[in-house]
Amino acid sequence: MMNQQTRPSVNPLAWWKSCSIYQIYPRSFQDSDGDGVGDLPGLLSRVDYLAWLGVGAVWLSPVYRSPMVDFGYDISDYTDIDPLFGTLADFDRVVDALHERRIRLILDVVPNHTSDQHSWFIESRSSRDNPRRDWYVWADPGPDGLPPNNWLSRFGGSAWEWDERTGQYYYHAFLREQPDLNWHNPAVREAFADVLRFWLRRGVDGFRVDASAVLAEDPLLRDDPPNPDFDAEMPPTDKFKRVFTDIRPETMSYIEEMRAVLDAFPDRVLLGEVQEGFRHIGQFYGGERPRFHLPLNSLLLETDWDAASIAARIDQYINAIPDGAWPVWVLGGHDKPRIATRVGLQQARIAAMLLFTLSGTPIFFEGDEIGMPSSQISSEDACDPFEIRVPGFGLNRDPERAPMRWDASEKAGFTTGEPWLPLGDDVAQRNVAFERGDERSLLSLYRQLIALRQTEPALLAGDFRPLRSRGNVLLFRRCTRDRQLLIALNVSDGSETVSLRGGGMVRLNSLLDRIGEPVDSQLYLRPNEGVIAESCVPERANE
Structure with missing residues (x-):
């Protein structure tokens, strides 16, 4: 494993300001063993492609041990690799291979909840007097015997699950198999700090914090107020305004504690998934006590695609972040509709040019560089638990998670088996091999934009x-x-x-x-x- 002395060198700007970041969803990047699911050895085989493309950092979605109810975002062991993806030794080889090519690794981390199969939760639900009982959010029934309040799960239904053994409910902001950790408990925060240290000592260059805005809940368990804008066209999960579960003041202090852990290691970065567009993004940077280096900004994926609307969104965002804060722009992700489908293949070139010429760090998703479309996957065929539990509202995240297309072969070079999701349309021309052979392809444009931003002072820091x-x-x-x-x-x-x-x-x-x-x-x-x-x-x- 690479030691501190052989880590990639630091640019005049912090590396996370000067590089382009490429998100990899490991299930869909490259399969090495024919089971139809991507893995770490597969990723290792494609590291030279990442170096050729010119990206300076990889953001890797979760590869921890998991029952895979939510495809890795339900973690049963924070300090081990799921056998589906490989081993800790495979992970170390990926870190070393990336660092040898001067590419950093940012690891997705999920602090809000664990799997219900995590040892912490197994202990917590074993009895009311277990030492880890207060590591999760437990509450007695309301006076009517029903859940403690009206909080809703983002995946549908009540956010409270009854536990027959101990006679209480536990809170889950997402799936019932994803119980929320109690971040009000200092022991939880220290245990999670140890998780971060484990990976930092293993050579990880930073973290992207999943669902960071929902770490803390109101300790009084007050009901959320009705959403005055709610109507029948909206998912039932939007019936209430999430006043008492989202962006609580305590959450900011918990992010500051995470940042302090990273600051004890040289040259690391903390990214965060935040909510509410530009309205709250400024506070996620912090002030005297810093929070995220890069609170992720997905406004380009949400704006109407016309010049006036794009200009307005850019202006709103720039004015919402603190003076001196470093901007960040996200053009794609594992739970965002594909930009090539949203604006069309021709305008996907414009979107790429915008991404790499705006001030700040650009982030894009595997396949964006070849114009991968969102696959057509119906509710009936969905794997995504979000779509299965809240069908009919366009919440399915499977379409953007379709496997990467490496060539025009039957399985697109992704696997020798059956891909875990359909590959989608137009594989013959929207694949890496085809576009590498075309000097005017979208892939060639991405490569040239990345190189231009890397070398042009006006784009890098102007x-x-x-x-x-x-x-x-x-x-x-x-x-x-x-x-x-x-x-x-x-x-x-x-x-x-x-x-x-x-x-x-x-x-x-x-x-x-x-x-x-x-x-x-x-x-x-x-x-x-x-x-x-x-x-x-x-x-x-x-x-």
């Missing part, structure tokens, strides 16, 4: 200067004292022209066929085309 977007063109500049880039993104299927004062040169365009082209007083944009131009200033730019 000022972000929004411009007034007119019509269908999103405009902004990235500037240093002696460097200036104009980013012009046509989000429509019609041609557009941007008037300029002073010329320049195309550094990169989304179709990869105008690089080095001189630009004079007019910048012409074809339908669905984006351009990064050097030393261009828009005419009458209102900044």
Whole structure:
């Protein structure tokens, strides 16, 4: 296992600011043993691809021991690898192989809940006087003998499960097989700190904290108020406003404690899944007591795809984070609809160009770089417990979790067996091998954007200067004292022209066929085309 002296070197900027982060959902990345499920040896076989692509860090979804009721987010042992994925020795080999290629590893960690098969919970539910009883959230029935309050599980129904043996209910924000840890208990917090230390000592470069906003619940167990916006078109899980379970003040102090654990190890990073869009994201950075380095921001996946709406979302986010905070942008993930399906394959190029030219750290999901679509998986065929328990509201996360396409073979190079989820359509052309052979493919664009951001000071750490977007063109500049880039993104299927004062040169365009082209007083944009131009200033730019 790699020691501290041989860890990847530090860039002038912190590594998590200067690199692009690539999320891997291990079940769907690469299978090595023919069981149809991806694993760590499979990931190891694809490390050279990650180095070729140019990513600087991998965010790896859970590989811990788990009954797999929620595909690894129900953890029965925080300090071991599930045999489905391999062994601790396999994990160590992955860490070393990534570090040898100067790629960091960020491990997904799930502090809000465990599996009901975790030894902690088995002890907790064994009796009311067990020393670990208070490690989970237990409560007596209400006066009517029903659950203690009206809290709802995100996966449908009451968030309380009756335990016949001990005559109390336990709380679960998600599945009943995922009981919530009691983060009010200092012993729980110290035990979880030890979990983080275990992996940090093993060479992990940081963590992405799952469901961080729901760590603490109201100790008075007060009822959540009705949601005034609720209607029949919304999932029944939205019937109440989650005032007493989400983003509680204590949660922030618990995140600060996690951050303190990481700060005791040099050069590590803490990412966090947060909620409520931009409205609460600022507080997750912290102040004098720091919290997350990077509270994840998925606004690009939620905005209407037109120039005015995108510009507004960017502005709202930039104004919501604290002064001096480092932005972060997420273009895809294991529980977010695929960008190529959401905006179309042509606009997926524009989305990629936007991701890598905005100020901050870019994060994308395996397969985004080849334009993988969301697979068509019906409710009847769903594996996702979210869709199974709350059907008919578009909550199915299976479509974005379809296996990676490596080539045009029958099983797309992912497995020799039967893939755990359908591969989806258009495998013959949307696969890594095909796109690596096309110098103008979306994959080639991703690779060039990653390299340009890595080497261009204006993109890496330059000022972000929004411009007034007119019509269908999103405009902004990235500037240093002696460097200036104009980013012009046509989000429509019609041609557009941007008037300029002073010329320049195309550094990169989304179709990869105008690089080095001189630009004079007019910048012409074809339908669905984006351009990064050097030393261009828009005419009458209102900044």
